[in-house]
Amino acid sequence: MQKFWIPLVLWPLILLLGGPNTLAQGGPEYVGSQTCQSCHDGAYDAWSGSHHAQAWMEPSETTVSGDFNDAVFEHQGRKTRFFVKDGRYFIETTDVSDGPKVLEVTGVGGIAPLQQYLIETEPGRQQSLDIAWDQEEKRWYHLYPDQKLPSNDAFHWSGPYKNWNARCAECHATGFEKNYQPRERRYQSTQAEIGVGCEACHGPAEAHLKWAQAPQSYASSPFPGTNEAGLLVSFSENAAETEIQQCTGCHSRREPFQDGNPMPGSPYHDNYRLSLLRDGLYHADGQILDEVYVYGSFLQSRMYDKGVRCSDCHEPHSASLKAAGNAICTQCHSEAGNSRFSSLETKSYDDPSHHFHETGSESAQCKSCHMIERTYMGIDGRRDHSFRVPRPDLSVSLGTPNACSDCHADKTASWAAAVLEEKFPQSPHRRPHFAEVFSAARKAPDGFEDDLLEIALHAEFPGIVRASAIDLLRARATPGVLAKLEPLIANENTIVREAAVSLQSQRPADERFAAVADALNDPVQSVRIAAARQIIGAPPIGVDESTQRSAQTANREWQAALIAKLDFPETHTVIGGTALALRNPQAAVRAFQEATNLDAQLIDGWVMQIRIHMALRDFAAAQFTLQKALVANPTDPVLLDFKRQFTQQ
Template sequence: MEWPLFILLLAGAFALVVLVGKRFPRWAKRGLALALLATIAAALAWNADTHRRTRASAEFAKSVPREGRPGGYVSSDKCQACHPGEYASWHRSFHRTMTQYASPVSIQANFDSVELELHGESYRLQRRGDEFWVELPDPDWGREVRNPLTASAATKPPPVWKRLGLLTGSHHMQVFWVPGRHGNTQHVFPFVWLLADRRWAPLHDTFLRDPKLPPTLHVWNLNCLRCHSTGPQPRPEPGAGNFDTRTGELGIACEACHGPAEDHVRVNQNPLHRVMLRLGAKAESTIINPARLTAARSSQVCGQCHGIKWIRNQPAFLRDGFSFRPGLDLDQSTPIIRPSRLEQQPWLHGPLKAQANFLAEHYWSDGEVRVSGREFNGLVDSACHEKGGLGCVTCHSMHNSDPDDQLARDMDGNLACLQCHAQYRDKLTEHSHHAAGSTGSLCYNCHMPHTVYGLMKSIRTHKIASPTVQSSLQTGRPNACNLCHLDQTLAWTATYLHEWYRQALPQLTDEHQSTAASVLWALKGDAGQRALIAWHMGWEPAKLASGDAWLAPYLAQLLADPYSTVRYISHRSLRRLPDFTEFPYDFVAAEADREQARLRALNLWTAQERTARRGNQLLIAPDGTLRRETFERLLSQRDDHSMDLQE
């Protein structure tokens, strides 16, 4: 409508000049003519810009997975009018921002003419108005160069400019995606923005992955959409390798937990129906409220994303998406992979033989999950769930919680456990053998320790169990006692667990009797164990229980670790020690620079006051110096088997 109005105004202005032209001097008529020409030029420029923006918007919409699909999905916008409070609490959650279109509102990263480099390739980042652009090696080249019809003489991908399509994450880091040339395929951009550090980092360096392994070429449409969007349908184009992906909604929205809402919206437009519901004369049957389901079924609503699933019908999933809907039995369509019960899942035996590393990439050797985002796997293997009826919403709330962890009110302490285990309310010290109110008497710390890895940190396991030394010996998984008492041996822990809880005393080597468990895990452990220990060396409860004057040599050593995420975590923990708060270090710097940082940290510790250091089990001599010979001997035994934890 604006363009015809401009034409009308211009015509009126021209008529005015013609009608009254004789009354004005020549200079005035020239001025009016120039004004008219300027107005016409501005109108033409405005029209061209409008067309450009319209065309750009249409091209962008074509290049990204679209919201809206069949199956009764209507989007969260339809929920807001009747449920404003729930909509508001969801809107400020990290579930909502799990996947977003790239825009000034969603992007927190620096795009102000940034230049990055990776493996000899240059990357340029720009913001152009409300659009975000990157120059990178052509992500489509790898596929097209193998096609004889499109192959070129080029030996490496040429640089191309791409407008960002999607981004995932808004809590710890943001990962960015660029559209391919065909369909709405989304290729990963090989750098991520670390929110706490406010810096760019190579994507592959933010995962606990063997640096010798080749980079993984992620495509959002095939994997990430499963848990980062609502009602996704991948829809690959047969034989083309492209996608025509659509979703109910990007991010985790209302219908992910409550089911498709088309019927619910339709019937509740009738005022009489709403009145009958309020009076209790009718039961609501058009929508699912997980809080009203059994613990098993309501937890499966969370488990559809927070679990490691087996997709029974892969072609149907690729075409139509998951068939599971809230309220149904998740096991019927996408059962949870439970290594501790593989005899009950015979369909997995063949695939697990074909993917020999699958279990090691996700689980400890006893089947307990060890990677983040898979809390449902831990829950279903817990007696509290199987026998006690514990479910996700027993402790968590989607609409009455802090977005950081979504724990319900008062569920961040012992009340979470005392709501079932009331017998310990007045016997907490007697049961825990730690002072009431201390971190040692916090149920979570003993029964849900931080033994899960992900997002460059340790996370609480959701397999609720009691600590044992035997499980640490059998699986390598650190136990809760030694994750807090970093300065103690496995023998020390075994003695107290025997005295307090009558656990059998396990057979221990001389090393387990003489050297702190954390020292052994930090120097001899695998990359996953080293990451967990590095995190706990920066955990305040552990430092209070164990002292921190002896930690620096171990964290210094881990600054030179071959795994980038171990290095990152170690530096973060090191900076939480006195005299190291401003210690400069780049976890993705060249190997020589990392080695220099290790020596600087060690020398700084050596020059510190030694009286607070203690313990042969910590490899600290009576004079406060490091027993370097033993330190180096243990380090030479480090478990360097290749790891790739699939968080």
Template sequence: MADDETADKPAGKATKTAENVCAACHSRRSELEQTDPRNDYHDAYSLTLLEAPFYYADGQIRDEVYVWGSFLQSKMHGEGVTCSNCHNAHSLELRMDGNGLCVQCHTAQDFDTPRHHHHAPDSEGAQCVNCHMPATTYMGIDARRDHSLRIPRPEQSASIGAPNACNQCHQDQGPTWAQRSIEEWLAGSGDELGRHPFADAFYAADNGKPEAAPRLLEIATDDSMPAIARGSAILRHAPYHHQGSLEVLQQLLRDDEILVRLGALRSMETLPLNVRYHLLAPHLDETVMSLRIEMARLLSGIPLEQIEPDMANQLSGLYRDFHETADYNADMPGPQVVVGQFHASNRDYEAAEEAYKKALTLAPQHEGALLNLADLYRQIGKDTEGKALLERAVAAAPESATSHYALGLYFIRQKRYDQAAIELKAAADLALSSPRYAYAYALALENLGEEEEAIAYLEEWKEREGPRPQLDQTLHRLKEDSR
């Protein structure tokens, strides 16, 4: 099929496969196996969902994400538009220069006119891409255009700490000015600038606000939303799973969209092993490789001899795929840490130690490897051997709350509360919204006999971040005790 024929025929399986070919290189993902172009994308790669720090909470590009995860969010992708509608698949050049590219499909009379864009015709401010595909420059040189093809929403973007196209040019003005300008443009047309559908909930969840949870479940189950947004919503629900959301998970694990199933699986890490098994038992015959790998990780630790033989068979198959992928990634520290976790859940501590140590040979400062190896030593009664590892992690990444927290907990276990308080305060200061760190710091203060400080700290925290059940209980108890 000639390229020119595909231009105005967006839908169809053939074009989707072609897009997956581009996605193989132009996406942020981990690799599962030697790429065979006949494989589907999701058999060869596991895509990064819309997560910090790669994306802003509204899905705009933040770090290098290489196009595809952005484009998957767009209405245009939902309607079957694909890469080759804008890029010549062979030369990679744009099919047309300037606004001509967009008015292939969007009528020029409606959009390529000051009535729509309110800037002088042919000027920079009148270029469709400057408002709908704003550029971010990485490392000073690589300009990347955001392929989520979004409508600029200056105030909402600012409220979640994200940039917006208008103020990228109008740097002497603020988002409120830009928002008001758009509202003036729309006045009388009957249209208004609606809110972005998932930005608020994702931002709230990323800041540890439990009130986001019900909205996350709504997004995850709304099939008018892009699959990548639905998968990212259920992934963010991980800390909030409860009896009711297990039913939602059951439903999402049967969803047609691979990215919804992927997000559901990744969110299940917070569930106990028996619950995971209960939810996943009907799906052990999953065929998509990226999902099989997630399932193997989630189910490591299930005693094969205690389940039905055909289930055990299917589970062994998942484990086999997991190990093949791990072998394929043997020279990368991240995947080795995952292998270590897999063995640790299976209580094969020697193999786990070996995998973490291998990761550390590849990357001596790897935070995940250092923290996991220290945690392994704790599990097998060699807690003090972990101390040097935890200190190494803190030294390597002093800005990481996770490392300070792990070292702080170590000192708590050793009953060295003064040192614990220092580390836990550092963690709490680095992640101001995390109730977990605040709780741990208050506990260290209490153990130091500084109940008054603990109460004051928790009250200040609550004032700033809002109430949290566990913190409120602790606060209540501390106040009772001090009476």
């Protein structure tokens, strides 16, 4: 037993001191996309002009689209000038501390509808400028036009939340490793290739190259996990999930577990924790709200449930749609149908009898009604991939958006609901919706347990909806609720299992270990890490040695996931909370200090430091911490309240 507990007490300190940033992985080497061209020239040509290939580029005459001809952009009284000198690209701006400063452009992010520019603010640290180039209007614009942040704000373009190494590069590069050095707060990032190259999806091709050079004499790859052609990923007609999970590693809102790109072909849930349908990210009915990308929406759809995959609509190398207009949808939604989806009703969908708009008009486009578009980054339109039927009736009762009102802004949602009822009087799509429960449960701290339980236990709901219902039950997790949901820890759906395990945090400490013991051996890492989080501070009462060993392994996985994110302020708040659960206040203070070092506006981090100092009766340290917090946040009401308390003592 002693052997088990010592590492648990010490590991928050180990994390704060820093440790290995990546798990050693022996595998084939990357060879570069150029190497693929000689055998795969068609795929290479399609890829080379794609958004993937241009996701990250070196600055040059052919890659920089913005006006660097001494163009000046003003925002909130701050001036930024863009110019070229000796073939190199520079930005002179007053939007920095001790400005103005001249900073060199070190990278180009993206191609359309906007292009961003990267600046190395210190060796190895790449930051993404908030002023971007609008490719359609040919103008400079600010991504956050209403903001005027001080340069020491964590959300300033030079702050941790706009850091390219931590927040962007993984999905804009191939074979990326962040390599953050926590002691120095420096990056030593590397990548096999900037841009999303061939090997970002197919995996490093060293063994495949040897196979291609001599396929007859190639016996087998020396690397475990590779297929008969020496590749780590096997895309096939019978492996839709392999393809989907490869794409959604980047096309999802999620928390990463790795230091950079996971090895292509490894399962999504071994590398990420998917964001659920939470308030602020999604509307109550699951429609996109914040920038959540695609996966969380797609998982809600009937298309996903029936086996539709990304490449059914998107050509994988050019990343463009496989057909224009409604033809992309009538591949299946037509009188001819599609033999792969026998349950789909065969009828004429691209017809006024279905869409009741003028044929060929924008309103008659399938996407206009079934894939609402929301704009992010000022001009970047992204479409909801849940492929839902418009529900203006829910807009009337809940205030959720609907596609009809997107176009008919001069009409009410009640009008739209009446039109749909007239056009489709027998529609099954007006039945009760989980949105009605989610909307009410988000607003009320109590009640709705039975309704949420019904959703969580209903096997016909998508996994992400069931998991989100479980998540909403956290504040309502009575012993009865916990007992009814405990069987879901063994559910076949990974997202449901993870949510059910996380719910066990509401159990008394002496019950948690036994409740999640089986999950410590779950085949999926996201579930094992969720279980590891629950056993912190929970005594292993009645637990055998085998389970204790499983707990140690799961804890190491969680440690590695946290180490990979030591440049995230939010990681240190987790470490601080863990240290408190282990009754290690000194480690907790150090963790919350690092959180506020990285993000001085993280009020909760300051508050926790002050409270711990006060609990330890170190009032001088508490007052000193409060003074530092007020320097960074002079008007914050919580900190001012602490100041009043100290003044009155």
